[in-house]
Amino acid sequence: MSENLTFRFNVEGDDFTSAGQASVQVKKNLRQLGLDSEIIRRVSIAMYEGEINMVIHAGGGTAEVNVCEDYIEIILEDHGPGIKDIEQAMQAGYSTAPDSIRSLGFGAGMGLPNMKKNSDTMTVESTVGVGTRIVMRIMYKEGCV
């Protein structure tokens, strides 16, 4: 198996002006690799939602994108407050974002559901007071993971 290609990014917290830069960069990189546009779209959306979550809730974090033989893997890690009830957070429409964030068009409670929708597998590990780690995989073809 050929060596995986990895992109790493630092996501700044509370910076809504540059929020999404990592995702836009990943999209550009994946386009240069000539990947299918629908795969690129799913990766970009899943990563953007995660990136925005880290900006809003966690004071930033890190994002790693691994381009593997059969899938693309996105690993998002932060040292934010953690998620108390992951099941509740996964529900469409549930949000703890403050009004200041909502006025920017965020905080609709669709971030985690969109991440799940656009990935083939997604695991969320979170400890209150410690942080959150999310791993998503997007397969090139069904049944490859």
Next chain:
Amino acid sequence: MTVSELVSASGFDVQCAPCPEKEISGVYIGDLLSWVMGKASQGDLWLTIMSNVNVVAVASLADVSAIVLTEGVVLGSDVISVANSKGINVITTNLSTYEAALKISGIIQ
């Protein structure tokens, strides 16, 4: 139909059109960014009244054909320069979102 053809037929104003030949596949209306990310399809025109810089990132990642700002909303010059650099078309109209949607519907059908 391309974005450029829609602009000609609708009389909407162009704030920037780095990729005027993008094909329009449909329309999505919404101001909540995650809804747009989750529901808009590739090639849709995106009708919104949101004007902060994040709409450019959302438009880019969701692969919409153009942002259509309604109700007389326009993007600031700093945001427009980001849109230009990301290849995002931005068009504007004084029509309400409903009126703009009706007009677009009459043109693209």
